Each structure stands twice: as C-alpha cells, then as structure tokens.
Amino acid sequence: MGVTKTDLFTDHQNELAKVAKVFAHPARIAILEYLIHADSCINGDLVQELGLAQATISQHLRELKETGLIKGSIEGVSVCYCIDPIRWTEVQNLFQGLFDGFPKISGCC
Amino acid sequence: MGVTKTDLFTDHQNELAKVAKVFAHPARIAILEYLIHADSCINGDLVQELGLAQATISQHLRELKETGLIKGSIEGVSVCYCIDPIRWTEVQNLFQGLFDGFPKISGCC
DNA sequence: TTATTACATTGCAATATTACGATAGATAGT
DNA sequence: ACTATCTATCGTAATATTGCAATGTAATAA
Numbered sequence: 001m002g003v004t005k006t007d008l009f010t011d012h013q014n015e016l017a018k019v020a021k022v023f024a025h026p027a028r029i030a031i032l033e034y035l036i037h038a039d040s041c042i043n044g045d046l047v048q049e050l051g052l053a054q055a056t057i058s059q060h061l062r063e064l065k066e067t068g069l070i071k072g073s074i075e076g077v078s079v080c081y082c083i084d085p086i087r088w089t090e091v092q093n094l095f096q097g098l099f100d101g102f103p104k105i106s107g108c109c
Numbered sequence: 110m111g112v113t114k115t116d117l118f119t120d121h122q123n124e125l126a127k128v129a130k131v132f133a134h135p136a137r138i139a140i141l142e143y144l145i146h147a148d149s150c151i152n153g154d155l156v157q158e159l160g161l162a163q164a165t166i167s168q169h170l171r172e173l174k175e176t177g178l179i180k181g182s183i184e185g186v187s188v189c190y191c192i193d194p195i196r197w198t199e200v201q202n203l204f205q206g207l208f209d210g211f212p213k214i215s216g217c218c
Numbered sequence: 219t220t221a222t223t224a225c226a227t228t229g230c231a232a233t234a235t236t237a238c239g240a241t242a243g244a245t246a247g248t
Numbered sequence: 249a250c251t252a253t254c255t256a257t258c259g260t261a262a263t264a265t266t267g268c269a270a271t272g273t274a275a276t277a278a
Contacts, residue, residue, distance in 0.1 A: 002233030002266045008160045009135035013142070020132035025236085026118035029125050029207070036211045044254065051117045053238050058256055060236095077245050077254055085213045092208040098138070099201040102145045104194045110237045111263030134266085153224065162268050167226055169266095186224050186275055220278085227272070235264065242257075248250080 016098065019091050022067045027052060028060050035070060035083050043072070043079045067091075125207065128200050131176045136161060137169050144179060144192050152181070152188045176200075 006014050022028060030050055038045070043061070047054050061081060064070045068087040072079045115123050131137060139159055147154070152170070156163050170190060173179045177196040181188045 001231065001268080002235095002264085004134065004136075004234090004266065005161070006135060009139055013135040013138045016138050017133055017135040020129050020138075021235095023129035023207075024126055024133045025113060026115060026122040026126040027113075027236090029122040029129075030118055032207070033122070033210070052114070054255075055239075055257085056237050059238095062256080072255095074245090074255095077252095079255065083211055085211075088208070088211055089213065095204050095208070098132075098141070099197070099204070101142070102192055102194075102197055104198065110261065111235055111265095113236065113264090136266090163225075164227085164269075165267050168268095171226080181225095183275085186222095188225065222277075223275085225273085228270085230269095231267090233264100233266075236262085238260090240258085240260105242255100244255085245253085247252080 016094055019067055019094060022063055022069065025060070027056070028064055031057075031060060031064065032069070032083070035081060042075070043081050125203055128176055128203060131172055131178065134169070136165070137173055140166075140169060140173065141178070141192070144190060151184075152190050 004017075009017075027050060031046060034046060034049055043057075046057050046061075050057065052060075061070070061072070065072065068084055069091065070081050071084050072081040074080075113126075118126075136159060140155060143155060143158055152166075155166050155170075159166065161169075170179070170181070174181065177193055178200065179190050180193050181190040183189075
C-alpha cells in the first residue's frame with residue numbers, strides 16, 4: 001500500500017527511520033559532504049557541483065532542513081546553507097546508539 | 110520521475126544511500142533491535158512481535174539480508190536469522206565516517 | 219503418501235519519492 | 249520602476265516502496 005504503519009512502532013524507531021530516510025539518497029549525501037568540506041557555504045554552487053536541476057536541489061535542501069541537519073540564512077540575494085552542529089551530533093548519537101547496541105560477541109548462528 | 114540518477118554520484122555516496130535506505134523503515138529498525146536483544150533468533154517470533162503480516166516481515170527480512178546486515182540459516186522447519194557482526198561493523202564505520210567528517214567547530218553561519 | 223508447519227514469492231493496490239519545467243517571490247543594481 | 253539573479257514552490261510524470269492475500273516450496277510428522 002506504500003503507507004508505513006507508524007503506530008505499530010515506538011517513537012524512537014520511527015524517529016530513527018525518518019532520519020535514515022534523509023540519508024537514503026546519494027544527492028543528499030553529496031550535499032552534506034559538500035557542506036562539510038566547503039569553507040564557504042553558498043547554495044548556488046550545488047547546482048553546478050551536482051548535475052541536478054535547481055528545483056531538485058532545492059527540494060533535497062528542504063528535506064535536509066526539515067530534519068534540522070542543515071539551516072539556511074539569507075545572504076543578500078542568495079542563501080547560505082550550513083550544517084547544524086547540535087542536530088548533527090544528535091543524529092550521530094541516534095545511529096551510534098543503534099550500532100553500539102549490538103554486542104559483536106553474539107555467538108548465535 | 111522517481112528514479113535516482115546514481116551515475117551523478119560517487120560509489121561511496123551511492124553505497125551509503127543504499128545502506129541508509131535499509132534503516133529508513135521502522136519495521137526494519139524494529140527487526141534489527143529485536144535481533145540485537147534476543148538471545149535466540151527465531152524468525153517466527155517477529156510476526157508476533159511486530160503487528161505486520163508474515164509476507165510483509167519476510168519482505169523486510171529479505172532487504173536486510175540483501176545488504177548483508179543479517180543472515181539466515183535453516184534450522185529444521187524454521188529459519189534462524191541473526192546479525193552479521195562483520196557487515197554490521199562495516200556499515201557502522203560507513204556512517205561514522207560521514208559523521209566524523211564534520212568538524213563541529215565550523216564557524217560558518 | 220498426506221498433512222502440517224514455517225517461510226518465501228508472486229501479484230496487485232495504494233501511497234511515497236524523485237526529477238524537472240514553469241512559475242512565483244525576494245533582493246540588488248540601474 | 250525595470251531588470252537580472254537566486255531560490256522556493258507548484259504541478260506533473262515516472263518510478264519506488266509498502267502491505268497483504270494467495271500461492272509456492274521445503275522440511276517434518278503422522
């Protein structure tokens with residue numbers, strides 16, 4: 001049906017899945033990596049950098065913004081996007097919590 | 110169009126996105142968490158544990174299996190699923206690499 | 219063999235995502 | 249005001265994902 005039964009799962013599971021969905025597209029990974037390594041953070045470069053249309057980039061930026069991973073401030077005619085360090089760490093901990101939950105010494109199977 | 114232009118991005122970006130997609134559904138998070146905490150790893154419990162149909166669970170298990178995060182061994186009539194420690198660590202490092210790439214002292218914005 | 223149990227696979231309907239052209243809004247310069 | 253530039257949003261088409269009933273498969277039990 002294409003609709004996820006969120007009510008069956010815990011808030012934590014839904015939250016983690018929602019955040020993971022943002023990482024689940026190479027364009028958004030590319031945007032994040034670009035923002036990480038760029039000393040400046042002008043948006044317009046992204047359309048040049050990735051080969052996607054301006055509307056598509058804008059849409060991906062919106063999703064990144066909605067999860068709080070990035071924030072944009074108006075810089076004259078253009079917009080300056082950058083990663084939100086607080087939220088970044090928060091999301092990092094969310095994933096780390098899942099990964100660390102598994103004790104690598106499980107002898108099952 | 111609904112089709113991702115994978116050729117525009119690096120292998121690493123595509124790989125990370127592909128793996129993230131597996132985490133992008135609460136049912137699969139729930140399955141992984143169950144496998145982490147269960148001392149035994151019988152599949153059948155999952156249909157009881159989550160409220161989803163058997164076919165749906167089987168489909169999610171398949172996706173988890175395809176990325177290598179879990180592996181199943183036939184145990185008589187039933188199947189024993191468990192997390193693959195090697196792949197688990199591999200995926201963990203994939204995410205950690207992205208998160209650690211961001212220096213939290215970025216003064217931009 | 220037949221029945222039962224446990225999963226996997228198929229096929230389909232409903233919803234979600236991705237991409238982009240077209241258009242709108244907002245700011246800066248003339 | 250007019251124009252140019254940059255970004256956001258709308259509308260739409262194509263593909264992907266989710267969920268489940270029905271069916272298939274494989275192993276065990278009677």
